[in-house]
Amino acid sequence: MKIAVDEAPFSPWEALAQYERDVVQPAFPGKFGAAATFIGTMRDFNEGDGVHAMTLEHYPGMTEKQLQLILDEAFNKWKLLDALLLHRVGELKPQEPIVLVAVWSAHRKDAFEACRHIMEALKSRAPFWKKEQLDGGAGRWVEKNSDGY
Amino acid sequence: MIVWSDTVRKPVCEGNSMTVKVKFFASLKEQMGCDGATVEIGEVATAADVWLQASGGKALPPNVLVAVNMEYTDQNQGVKSGDEVAFFPPVTGG
Numbered sequence: 334m335k336i337a338v339d340e341a342p343f344s345p346w347e348a349l350a351q352y353e354r355d356v357v358q359p360a361f362p363g364k365f366g367a368a369a370t371f372i373g374t375m376r377d378f379n380e381g382d383g384v385h386a387m388t389l390e391h392y393p394g395m396t397e398k399q400l401q402l403i404l405d406e407a408f409n410k411w412k413l414l415d416a417l418l419l420h421r422v423g424e425l426k427p428q429e430p431i432v433l434v435a436v437w438s439a440h441r442k443d444a445f446e447a448c449r450h451i452m453e454a455l456k457s458r459a460p461f462w463k464k465e466q467l468d469g470g471a472g473r474w475v476e477k478n479s480d481g482y
Numbered sequence: 483m484i485v486w487s488d489t490v491r492k493p494v495c496e497g498n499s500m501t502v503k504v505k506f507f508a509s510l511k512e513q514m515g516c517d518g519a520t521v522e523i524g525e526v527a528t529a530a531d532v533w534l535q536a537s538g539g540k541a542l543p544p545n546v547l548v549a550v551n552m553e554y555t556d557q558n559q560g561v562k563s564g565d566e567v568a569f570f571p572p573v574t575g576g
Contacts, residue, residue, distance in 0.1 A: 390508055459573060461576070477574065
């Protein structure tokens with residue numbers, strides 16, 4: 334299991350391939366039949382306005398602690414073999430990946446359901462905050478998440 | 483040697499003041515004009531008391547979330563010297 338919160342831009346596709354090759358395959362050779370992933374990417378629009386940049390703030394220490402709790406819950410509820418969770422903070426531009434959630438399991442039900450649960454729990458409980466820079470020049474805090482269901 | 487118990491509390495003398503570290507995040511940090519403070523508290527204090535001290539008596543906005551030592555709680559949670567008490571708006575990550 335790996336959790337990382339980082340200011341550095343990342344490629345979710347490369348991170349996934351590397352983690353599966355270097356961690357999941359050696360630990361569970363022949364045992365995983367399913368991997369489910371979610372990738373969240375920055376849009377250039379929100380609530381009818383153009384957005385050209387975004388700052389993601391977090392609470393160092395508590396953010397990682399809450400992410401760990403969320404993954405622990407998922408491992409208790411579903412039969413999972415491994416999980417990878419990466420989240421950007423700092424200054425972002427449109428098209429840059431914000432979050433990657435990936436889980437590996439023997440069967441698809443556990444992988445699909447756990448991945449969804451982790452993502453929704455992250456949205457409601459992990460202390461991150463987005464401030465958008467609108468095309469007109471104003472800064473605007475995002476006040477609530479869109480409905481995920 | 484005196485052993486201080488829960489019923490016989492250590493006297494609050496000079497140098498024994500009880501303080502908690504307060505943190506604000508995101509829009510609340512901007513509204514407060516700082517990212518936190520160290521405030522003195524009484525022997526029996528809640529997170530709500532800490533907010534009043536740190537905010538200069540402002541009412542706690544209803545949507546503000548409270549964490550003590552990086553765990554979610556509510557404003558009625560008791561706090562003790564050395565705790566870290568954080569106040570922040572609803573989270574919007576992912």
